[in-house]
Amino acid sequence: MMNRRTLLLAGLAMPALSRAGFAADPIRIGMTQPLTGAVAASGNYVANGAKIAAEVLNASGGVLGRPVELILEDNKSNPREAVAAAEKLVLRDKVPVLIGAWSSTFTLAIMPKLMEYKVPMIVETSSAARITTSGNPWVFRIAPTSEMEAVAFAELLGKFTPAIRKIGFLSVNNDFGRGATEKFWAALGAKGIAIGRTETMTPEATDLAAQITALKQSDADTVFLTTGVEQQTLALRQAVEQRLGKRIVTTGGSFPDQLLANPLPPGNTSFHILFYAPWFPERAPHPRIAERYTAEWNRKGWEFAGLTEGFRGYDAMLTVAEALKAAGKPEAEAIRQALWTVKLAGVNGDISFAKEGPAGQESGQNRPNVSVVTLSEGKTGLL
């Protein structure tokens, strides 16, 4: 029979017992993003999305009865640093799963290490085709490839007035830029659209006048711009200065958010291929999930337009959590196997993985949704 003292002790112990599940070691999830350097804006947005997802997951009891802990490493917009960051996460922090690494160049640099250490990685942004076709069974990409993006865009050609007849390219000179140029070239060329001039720029370049002046001389009516947020902003501003006089479509899902507060002069409308349009969450495939993500982001007071990329980190974390649940334990090989069974409703839409690449060594590739947002005088619209 319980006496008063036993009851009191039991009462005191209750909060500790109820916390027992969360007192367990957290499950560590490693992420590497470009938090500084040439494409830092995007990397920070993606990292913020992942942080929100970790909070949402922990608020609803964590995963496998344990809290999740996001361990973030800066890859400094540099492939060499990306490899060092991934090795640090795997070897020192002992994470059983990675998320990364924004640019295709950084992701491709890390990929041999995934094979070496046998750790799966959710690729949240990179679009180069060979990430999932080179035979790396530790890679699971939730982002669309450049080809998927180009094919989806080709279906929207009828929405452009005047019609797109000839295209040119201004692309960052890396795997991301070259890959997008090649795939848009092929997808739109197959629709009978003529191909004009291609200009490239280094990721650090700030003065793009020579490239834009050269493109101005071509008779293309539309220029596809493939690079990070910073160079998108510079290119759009310098295109006005050089009177480019052509429609500009940005690819890759990044949005030049600083042009909302500092708009281009009237009469300049740009088009942006995005995978989440936060101005219109009700139009997302799963509005409730998109609205929750958007609300949590806004509650933090972060840059609104960062939502366009932050969802990548958010969806990647939800994907990892779902795989952990299916695996039943935070072990790399079990997570890799479980990722093939994931079926999840994310901000961008349904997430699941189809096999790509050589038989027996397949990577996972999701089929995400694509939308085109217009930007004119600091205001956005949905095409």
Add this chain to the structure above:
Amino acid sequence: MDQALQHLVNGTVLGGTYALLGIGLTLVFGVMRVVNFTHGELYAFGAYMTYAAVSLLGLDFYLSLALATLLGMALGAAIEFLLLRPMRRADIDSTMLVMIGAALVLQNGEMWAWGGVAKLIPNPFPGTPLVVGPVSVLPLRLFVLVVSIALLLGFWLLLDRTRIGMAMRATFQDPETAALMGVRINWVNSATFAIGSGLAAAAGALLGPVFMVSPTMGDLVGLKAFAIVILGGLGSLPGATIGGFALGFVEEFAGGFVSTEYRDAFGFLLIILILALKPQGLVPAKERIG
């Protein structure tokens, strides 16, 4: 022809800013024999100070540019006093290592203070370009070119017509003799490093609103400044000016007419060619030998 005219204008605008960058670096090397690896970071510092003054404090744009330049000079004077003066008798390698360390501290300080995301600085100029025939240029870029040329001229007057300028030239030619003639070398060094830093900060303050401001913006600029100085002749002030414009034109025309993919490579190809033909650079610095 239209394209060539536009490249000419773009090259002039770019060259003016390159010259401004090069002259501060070459001045410090010429007078102090110090390879200033903090030059690019002082450029970024000028840009961030302008951003802070305009966007955070809401100060007038032109006042902010002046303030950023003065703060750049103050930071330069502090670096000279705290880091370079104690290294006066050290060899050039040790001094270089100290300056590389200082550059890393400055860049990481900027990342810590401002975060990694690039920022835009609002400016009072219209966003629509001025158009003359086939050529167009933003009023802001024109302003930057005019101020750059004014700063270059002002700097030349300072060197040529003032006592401190004369002291700097004397120290440049022969520091020992200058000291024997009563020139206060410590003071000349402080003034030189402050002015060199001020020119870098002014370039950052002017170009920050044209481009974007980020903690790593000084990396590429620092590299270009070194290229300009080597092209013009180490320690040569007219050389840095000519080198700046030469690099601007080569990058612009080769990028526009040959290949933008190798735009930066053309600049360095020019440097290799010039150094092969004139190892001392375009305009070798005059100094007493022996």
